[in-house]
Amino acid sequence: MIETLKKYIRPDVFPTPFCPGCGHGILMQALLRAIDELKLDIDKMVFLSGIGCAAWIPSPHFAADTMHTTHGRPITFATGIKLVNPKLKVVVISGDGDLSAIGGNHLIHAARRNIEMTVICANNSIYGMTGGQVAPTTPTGAKSATTPQGNPERDFDLCKLVKGAGADYVARGTVYHMRELIKYLKTALQHKGFSFVDVISPCYTQFGRRNQNTCGGSASSAIMNLKTAVSKTPQDGEILTGEF
Amino acid sequence: MAKKSFDIQINTAWCKGCEVCVAICPKKVLEMSDKPAPSGYFTAVVKRQADCIGCMECELHCPDLAIEVKSKKEEVKSDAKGG
Numbered sequence: 513m514i515e516t517l518k519k520y521i522r523p524d525v526f527p528t529p530f531c532p533g534c535g536h537g538i539l540m541q542a543l544l545r546a547i548d549e550l551k552l553d554i555d556k557m558v559f560l561s562g563i564g565c566a567a568w569i570p571s572p573h574f575a576a577d578t579m580h581t582t583h584g585r586p587i588t589f590a591t592g593i594k595l596v597n598p599k600l601k602v603v604v605i606s607g608d609g610d611l612s613a614i615g616g617n618h619l620i621h622a623a624r625r626n627i628e629m630t631v632i633c634a635n636n637s638i639y640g641m642t643g644g645q646v647a648p649t650t651p652t653g654a655k656s657a658t659t660p661q662g663n664p665e666r667d668f669d670l671c672k673l674v675k676g677a678g679a680d681y682v683a684r685g686t687v688y689h690m691r692e693l694i695k696y697l698k699t700a701l702q703h704k705g706f707s708f709v710d711v712i713s714p715c716y717t718q719f720g721r722r723n724q725n726t727c728g729g730s731a732s733s734a735i736m737n738l739k740t741a742v743s744k745t746p747q748d749g750e751i752l753t754g755e756f
Numbered sequence: 757m758a759k760k761s762f763d764i765q766i767n768t769a770w771c772k773g774c775e776v777c778v779a780i781c782p783k784k785v786l787e788m789s790d791k792p793a794p795s796g797y798f799t800a801v802v803k804r805q806a807d808c809i810g811c812m813e814c815e816l817h818c819p820d821l822a823i824e825v826k827s828k829k830e831e832v833k834s835d836a837k838g839g
């Protein structure tokens with residue numbers, strides 16, 4: 513166990529429920545490190561999630577107040593908490609399906625209203641827990657349980673969507689580029705107003721094994737492949753990372 | 757100046773054998789075990805500790821917080837047990 517992060521977790525619930533090599537565990541570590549580097553008091557924070565694999569990142573692992581809400585609705589609960597107790601630092605961390613499809617309206621309106629909270633999207637391009645169905649974040653051409661011939665549709669660029677809705681801190685990182693990701697999370701956590709971080713977090717079980725052309729043949733290769741999959745000025749198929 | 761040395765601890769109760777640490781280590785310090793741990797997983801093992809440069813990449817990328825890199829000096833001071 514990592515000594516410096518021990519005080520933020522509930523060791524008795526480990527190991528995580530995630531599949532081996534799931535990006536969400538790495539994102540969990542990035543968020544804990546951002547909290548630790550900022551010396552935030554985790555007792556004055558609330559972590560909310562919806563339904564899906566990513567919703568297990570804060571609850572039950574974090575030794576803090578966590579709320580595992582209904583599908584797509586963590587931002588609505590977060591809004592209520594922030595209104596009742598504005599002193600609390602409110603963090604939503606959930607999956608791409610939860611935040612951008614089922615809860616898509618809540619996401620854009622929280623950004624538009626500039627409600628002070630940090631929303632972290634654990635983006636694995638698919639519905640993981642429910643069986644690998646296509647999501648609004650599945651890239652064109654990518655295979656899923658419901659698009660075995662490849663996704664014929666376009667995917668959402670969540671950073672553009674949230675930026676367009678009015679958020680003034682928006683960033684995208686990956687679980688491979690940890691130092692950069694921790695920096696983005698720290699900036700988001702300190703931001704006054706609505707902040708959003710889209711985190712590319714591979715799911716080998718549901719996405720990677722169906723898309724070995726981009727993810728390779730294992731969970732670890734899906735993470736290692738991110739090294740060259742990103743760019744600040746992306747060409748075909750590359751992922752744009754940075755602060756927007 | 758003496759070469760810095762590091763102690764790498766793998767918590768075999770938490771490690772799920774995902775191989776991310778093995779793939780990311782620039783010095784090939786880690787390998788996968790050929791025997792399963794009591795958890796049933798084939799976990800990562802430290803093979804060439806002397807080659808470790810303390811870059812922390814393995815620790816930073818472990819999805820299960822199962823690996824920790826300590827500099828040897830720190831290790832002497834602390835009474836923490838592995839895992």
Ligand code: SF4
Nearest residue numbers: 530531534565640715
């Ligand atoms: S199904 Fe995918 S997202 Fe869910 S725990 Fe497994 S690897 Fe992670």
Ligand code: SF4
Nearest residue numbers: 771772774775777818
């Ligand atoms: S990254 Fe962590 S869980 Fe994966 S093999 Fe290494 S120590 Fe085990």
Ligand code: SF4
Nearest residue numbers: 781808809811812814
């Ligand atoms: S600290 Fe760096 S060199 Fe040492 S085992 Fe980990 S990844 Fe390898």
